[in-house]
Amino acid sequence: MGKKRTPFFIVRRSPLHGLGAFAARKIRKGTRVAEYLGERISSEEGSRRYDDDASDSPHVLLFSIDEHTVLDAAVGGSDAQYINHSCEPNCESEIIDGRAFVIALRTIREGEEITYDYHLDYEGKQTEEIRRKFACRCGAATCRGTMLEPPAEEQPRKKKKNRKKGKGKDVKAGKRKDGKMKKGKKAKGK
């Protein structure tokens, strides 16, 4: 039995939202901090399971791997599901060989809350009410006020391209910067 390594983070109450993940030690840039796990299901099945319009405080547990596939962390999830969203995150999510990782964008100090930008993809019209429902309180100067990805027409050009199909899957690590597969927790609109 080898010695136990300190985990990258611990889960505890967060000032941002519910529970959060906090660095248990210094984490270097580029480190795969966590893998987002969950049952692999179709996007349609995901939408069926989570009718977010029905709840005030939507639970975002789905992570889009590509256009057709999502991970549902409610089934066989990992602690990665507790990592909160921030508009100015210290990590990013990346799909590598069909698996979803949370990777450090910079050195993270012990005790810092670990975050990444969810780029929530809302399939429907983003009304004020919807944006509020997915409100972000990350406190960053650049905070969008919502975890939702801006509607396509408001997005800077580079954002758009990766969101298109295809590119999701085998894009090389480090390449996907923006598309981030509609990080998703897929919010469903009507």
Ligand SMILES: [Zn+2]
């Ligand atoms: Zn924010």
